[in-house]
Amino acid sequence: MKRTLSSEAVNPIIIIPVYNGRDSLLKLIHHIDLFARYPILIIDDGSTDGLSEKHFKKAIYLKHEINRGKGAALKTGFKHARELGYSHALTLDGDGQHDPMLIETFIEHTRKCPNALIVGERDLVNLTMPLHRKLSNNITSLILSLRTARRIRDSQVGYRCYPLKDKRLWISIEDGFQFESAVFFNIAKLHLELIWQPIPVIYGDEDSHMNLVVDTLRFIRTFFRSFMC
Numbered sequence: 244m245k246r247t248l249s250s251e252a253v254n255p256i257i258i259i260p261v262y263n264g265r266d267s268l269l270k271l272i273h274h275i276d277l278f279a280r281y282p283i284l285i286i287d288d289g290s291t292d293g294l295s296e297k298h299f300k301k302a303i304y305l306k307h308e309i310n311r312g313k314g315a316a317l318k319t320g321f322k323h324a325r326e327l328g329y330s331h332a333l334t335l336d337g338d339g340q341h342d343p344m345l346i347e348t349f350i351e352h353t354r355k356c357p358n359a360l361i362v363g364e365r366d367l368v369n370l371t372m373p374l375h376r377k378l379s380n381n382i383t384s385l386i387l388s389l390r391t392a393r394r395i396r397d398s399q400v401g402y403r404c405y406p407l408k409d410k411r412l413w414i415s416i417e418d419g420f421q422f423e424s425a426v427f428f429n430i431a432k433l434h435l436e437l438i439w440q441p442i443p444v445i446y447g448d449e450d451s452h453m454n455l456v457v458d459t460l461r462f463i464r465t466f467f468r469s470f471m472c
């Protein structure tokens with residue numbers, strides 16, 4: 244029988260992984276403060292752009308001494324949040340592509356279904372996204388859907404709300420961008436519920452840190468690993 248947390252047990256923290264994106268991160272935190280009143284945990288993944296603890300009055304700031312990847316940063320954040328007693332982690336990208344106005348909508352889903360993973364769903368067909376990112380997002384979403392026998396609508400999006408209680412959801416060998424795709428294998432294995440929340444994505448002229456060749460090869464490795472563990 245699935246164990247259900249009561250809604251009073253929902254005690255979320257916002258986690259933002261960042262790598263060399265100081266200015267957009269500071270702008271984002273200012274926006275979050277306008278829309279949501281949750282504690283914020285920043286995981287600085289070895290930034291070299293001068294980001295430091297002194298930039299934050301209220302947010303908790305943790306730093307990896309060297310760049311270890313988005314997945315590694317998220318896992319550091321989840322572990323820390325869990326140790327501090329938080330039940331859920333709302334994650335969003337530090338580059339301002341995720342609208343903080345929707346944080347409360349994600350948390351509302353979590354309050355109704357505390358064991359579910361809530362995932363943002365971008366319009367991957369019509370979105371004005373760089374072509375290689377659009378292709379990569381659509382192809383990995385299709386492959387993951389076939390592999391998990393679940394409809395994976397947006398496999399790489401970073402706007403999510405994770406339940407932290409059962410570590411098996413977010414313990415993964417993946418340290419890079421593939422972490423967010425690998426989580427869907429865990430969802431399928433654990434038979435957890437997935438809730439999709441449509442989100443707009445604000446694409447400006449910022450670059451993607453993803454490398455088409457390297458990250459595609461890593462995704463293929465993630466796919467094969469899913470048969471082994």
Ligand SMILES: Nc1nc2c(ncn2[C@@H]2O[C@H](COP(=O)(O)OP(=O)(O)O)[C@@H](O)[C@H]2O)c(=O)[nH]1
Binds near residue numbers: 310337338376
């Ligand atoms: N911790 C960590 N986060 C990263 C790294 N690279 C990117 N990010 C974060 O991941 C988010 C998504 O990366 P981004 O390059 O914007 O990807 P895209 O918008 O999906 O093409 C960024 O906003 C950062 O917050 C990294 O090396 N380490």
Ligand SMILES: [Mg+2]
Binds near residue numbers: 336338340451
């Ligand atoms: Mg981005």
